[in-house]
Amino acid sequence: MQEFFQGLVGGVSVVWLVHSISILLGFATFREGTPSFLPFDLLKSSRNVLLPALRGFITATSISVVEEVVFRSWLPEEVAVDLGYYNAILMSGVAFSLIHRSLPSVPGFVLLSLVLFGLKQRTQGNLAAPIGLRSGIMTASYLTQTSRIIAFKPETPFWMISTYHLHPFDGAIGLSICALLAILFFPQRPVQKDTSVS
Template sequence: MTPIALFSPEPARGWLPWVWLAPILLIVFVAAPVIALDGWMQAQHWSDARGYPIGLAGLYALLWFTFAPTLLLVLAWTRWIERRPIRSLGFVAPAPLKTFLQGVAIGVGTITLVVFSIWAAGGLRAEGWGSAWRSPASLLHIALLLPSFALQSSVEEIIFRGWLLSTVARKASVWLAVLLVSLVFTFLHYSPHQPWLITMSSFLFSLFACAWVLRTGNIWGAMGWHTGWNWWLATGFELPVTGIDAHLPALLVALRPQGMDALTGGAEGPEGSFLCVGFFVVGIAWIAWRRRRATVSSLQVERSPG
């Protein structure tokens, strides 16, 4: 195993956790705010006994009140315990806003591809077009959900593909880091008795995001992609995102599942479909091919006569 400083060569002047401890720390960073706020969230009628959001207010509370503290915990740990720059978590793109917005566009495009593939295969039926445009209140909430999902999605990329990936890579190797990141990501998105396709989709989602950040050398694009994917799935089609319903009319077309869960994704939404799994497999292979081609081209340039 060859340790490597991803994103930034600047050293950690503090203590880097052992490889086995880093995933446990991440689970603590995620679970601590959830456990601390669980009783209060239920008292406000924003979440049920299982922690699922209740209505639109509950969704806002979930996206803001549970993810913001996790972000602060990880940033504080990086700055004061590991004593390395925050930019070493992947904040190193030359044009971060442009890179993020490009990622958002790709996220919207890719989840649209997955949804329309399920529709074309007969797993979804249309029940009305653009009903959100007839409701100013719905349009306002859809607009407010964009920064809300941007926070949630960005925090997940920062803690998984930023902090955990770079921390383990500095102690062990990139390949072990990718494996641990994806296993922990899948574990934290796991529900008892869920279909194996949903578990596989979560694991491949993480592998795809890892491949993205390793290919680009930063997390800005993956943050944008994750944001666009979640927001457009929640608001564009009246479909659940990771099993959560936004309770808003569709910006584009209201779709209803029909047929077997393996095709539609069932209660999970399109992310639980085998077509989504197929998309991630193809996407990972394409990024790996692009990375390999870039490496070969670089070696050819180095070996060419001066």
């Protein structure tokens, strides 16, 4: 359970990092009327955020469980038998990206798939951390979209930022962060156990 929550916090942090960099570079701003982070303002605005956050979390976690079981467990294990470990990871990542039906999102989702494989490997095959990370990314993206807390400036180049909040890795900023994470968490080939008897 701890790995799930660490992944969840990591996913939310990654999405906010993408948007924070967009704001710092001047491509986006907080919308007018955005509540401040003072305790009274947070308490007042929490009732408007709590239900969508809960709905987004439940939906995101349900989708993440299915995606991770299929694309980080079942499919790569089946493909690896015939085509090898890294081919299985690559094919599973491409299939994972194509189910989202967004051509600009394919590179980001392939890189995200590498991150999720790496997390699974670092937790000895446990899917809790990848499910948490994916759920955090989807929940934070959903809340960003529904709350309309961030406004992108019209003169911002389309290739620099994601034009669709549910896919934060479409633009150059998100893709760069996802590429960095893919390098940090790149899955290593599992060590083969020697089954020969001497």
